[in-house]
Amino acid sequence: MKLMIKFLSVAFMAVVLVACGGHAPGEVNLDDETDLRSYAVGAASLREARQLIDNVLEQYPDLDDADKQEAMIVGFLDLLHLQPRAEVERFEYELTARGITEEDMLVGLPPIEEFTLAEDDEVSEMLYTLGAYMAVQVLTVDDYLGDYGKGLSGAAVVAGFSDSVRGESRLNDDEIDEQWEIIRDILTQPAPGEAPGADTLSIGEAFQEQNAARDGVVVTDSGLQYEVIREGEGERPEATDNVMVHYEGSLVTGEVFDSSYERGEPISFPLNRVIAGWTEGLQLMQVGAKYRFVIPANLAYGATERANGVIQPYSTLIFEVELLDINPSE
Numbered sequence: 001m002k003l004m005i006k007f008l009s010v011a012f013m014a015v016v017l018v019a020c021g022g023h024a025p026g027e028v029n030l031d032d033e034t035d036l037r038s039y040a041v042g043a044a045s046l047r048e049a050r051q052l053i054d055n056v057l058e059q060y061p062d063l064d065d066a067d068k069q070e071a072m073i074v075g076f077l078d079l080l081h082l083q084p085r086a087e088v089e090r091f092e093y094e095l096t097a098r099g100i101t102e103e104d105m106l107v108g109l110p111p112i113e114e115f116t117l118a119e120d121d122e123v124s125e126m127l128y129t130l131g132a133y134m135a136v137q138v139l140t141v142d143d144y145l146g147d148y149g150k151g152l153s154g155a156a157v158v159a160g161f162s163d164s165v166r167g168e169s170r171l172n173d174d175e176i177d178e179q180w181e182i183i184r185d186i187l188t189q190p191a192p193g194e195a196p197g198a199d200t201l202s203i204g205e206a207f208q209e210q211n212a213a214r215d216g217v218v219v220t221d222s223g224l225q226y227e228v229i230r231e232g233e234g235e236r237p238e239a240t241d242n243v244m245v246h247y248e249g250s251l252v253t254g255e256v257f258d259s260s261y262e263r264g265e266p267i268s269f270p271l272n273r274v275i276a277g278w279t280e281g282l283q284l285m286q287v288g289a290k291y292r293f294v295i296p297a298n299l300a301y302g303a304t305e306r307a308n309g310v311i312q313p314y315s316t317l318i319f320e321v322e323l324l325d326i327n328p329s330e
Contacts, residue, residue: 027155028153028155028156028159028160030170030171034150034151034152034153034156035153035155035156036156036179037150037152037179037182037183038152038153038154038155038156038157038160039156039157039159039160039170039171040160040171040175040176040178040179040180041138041141041142041152041157041160041179041183042138042156042157042158042159042160042161042162042163042164043160043161043163043164043169043171043176044160044176044179044180044273045076045134045135045137045138045160045161046072046134046160046161046164046165046169047164047173047176047270048134048137048270048273049072049130049131049134051242051268051269051270052130053130055268060122060123060126062123063123063126063127065123066166066167068121068123068124068127069127069165070165071124071125071127071128071131072127072128072130072131072134072161072165073131073158073161073162073165074115074128074131075127075128075129075130075131075132075133075135076131076132076134076135076158076161076162077109077110077112077131077135077158078112078132078135079091079131079132079133079135079136079139080105080106080109080135080138080139080154080157080158081105081109081112082095082100082102082105083112084132085115086128086129086132087129091132091136094136095136095139097308098136098139098140098143099143099308100139100140100143104139104142104143104146105154106138106139106142106151106152106153106154106157107151107153107154108153108154108155108156109154109155109158110154110155110158131161134161138152138157141183142157144187144304145183145186145187147192148186148187148189148192149192150186177272180273184276187301187302187303187304188297188298188301188302188303188304189302189303197303197312197313197314198314200297200312200313200314200315201297201314203252203316204252204296204297204314204315204316205296205316207252207294207316208223208225208294208296208316211225211294212225214227216228217294220280222276222280222299223296223298223299224277224280224281224293224294224295224296224299225293225294225295226281226284226291226292226293226294227291227292228289228290228291229290229291229292229320230288230289230290230322231286231288231289232285232286232287232288232289232323233286233287233288234286234287234288234323234326235286235287235326236283236284236285236286237271237282237283237285237323237326237328238271238283238328239271239272239279239283240270240271240272241270241271241326241327241328242268242269242270242271242326242327242328243268243269243271243282243323243324243325243326243327244266244267244268244323244324244325244326244327245260245266245267245268245282245321245322245323245324246260246261246266246267246321246322246324247259247260247261247267247319247320247321247322248260248261248319248320249317249318249319250317250318250319251310251311251315251316251317251318252315252316252318255310257306257307257310257311258307266322266324268327271283275295275299275300275301276298276299276300277293277295277296277299277300277317277319278293278295278319278321280299281293281295281319281321282321282323285321285323286323287323287324287325287326288323288324289322289323290320290321290322290323291320291321292318292319292320292321293318293319293320293321294316294317294318295316295317295318295319296316297313297314297315297316300315300316300317301313301315301317302314
């Protein structure tokens with residue numbers, strides 16, 4: 001469905017759900033480390049959703065309707081319970097691809113409430129699906145953190161998301177970013193009892209050494225390597241900006257694990273919501289430029305496995321990136 005593609009890189013069809021009543025998550029104590037981290041993840045999910053909404057708000061102004069946005073909370077909570085009320089097979093596929101099962105459900109979730117189906121409300125349909133998609137991302141983060149004994153609190157995640165939908169977030173952007181830095185630090189360390197992936201790390205380091213010796217390759221203070229394939233002429237983004245790019249990601253073996261070119265459409269995202277190598281590297285580029293980045297593991301996914309195991313812990317990654325556009329933060 002073309003409408004959904006405006007939000008996501010995959011198409012979903014969702015029934016419309018309208019809440020009969022509000023959600024009331026349990027008490028959340030932001031002085032507690034787990035609750036604070038979990039609340040920030042929920043709030044950040046809404047922040048990401050708003051970026052997607054802003055991309056199509058001119059075409060669908062009702063997406064900003066506060067009453068309709070309750071559908072996002074419905075979809076978010078349904079999916080956290082692993083009980084989507086729409087396009088069940090599609091969401092099951094998304095969860096299975098990430099290795100998420102009932103054993104991975106968040107602890108302390110508020111119960112699912114009864115809802116009344118509404119017909120022919122395309123905007124609520126979009127918002128429900130968007131909320132569910134955000135929950136998939138939350139479950140993925142929780143799955144990774146669980147390997148470190150630092151899983152999320154369901155009540156706090158839902159509170160962070162729902163408070164933010166209603167404009168009542170208890171954290172500002174800087175406080176949310178601070179928690180994401182903590183999460184990033186956790187996930188770039190070996191999990192307890194996990195082999196450190198010495199072979200993968202050493203192969204990557206050897207590749208970096210060889211690549212750094214090539215003509216035209218620049219190595220930054222952080223260890224990021226880049227070379228200019230094509231210069232641009234436009235502005236350079238700041239870390240807080242949204243960017244639109246085309247890219248292809250591969251391993252040092254040459255195996256491609258992700259490509260917007262293959263999907264046939266570029267992707268947009270906030271530059272400070274991606275791996276550190278991207279955040280640093282894209283700020284070097286001007287609109288219209290194309291760069292090749294070699295990103296050490298500590299600036300990529302660290303000790304975590306990604307892409308269904310294609311990206312092993314401590315992998316060095318290679319990205320060719322075209323910077324197509326910048327949407328400055330307000």
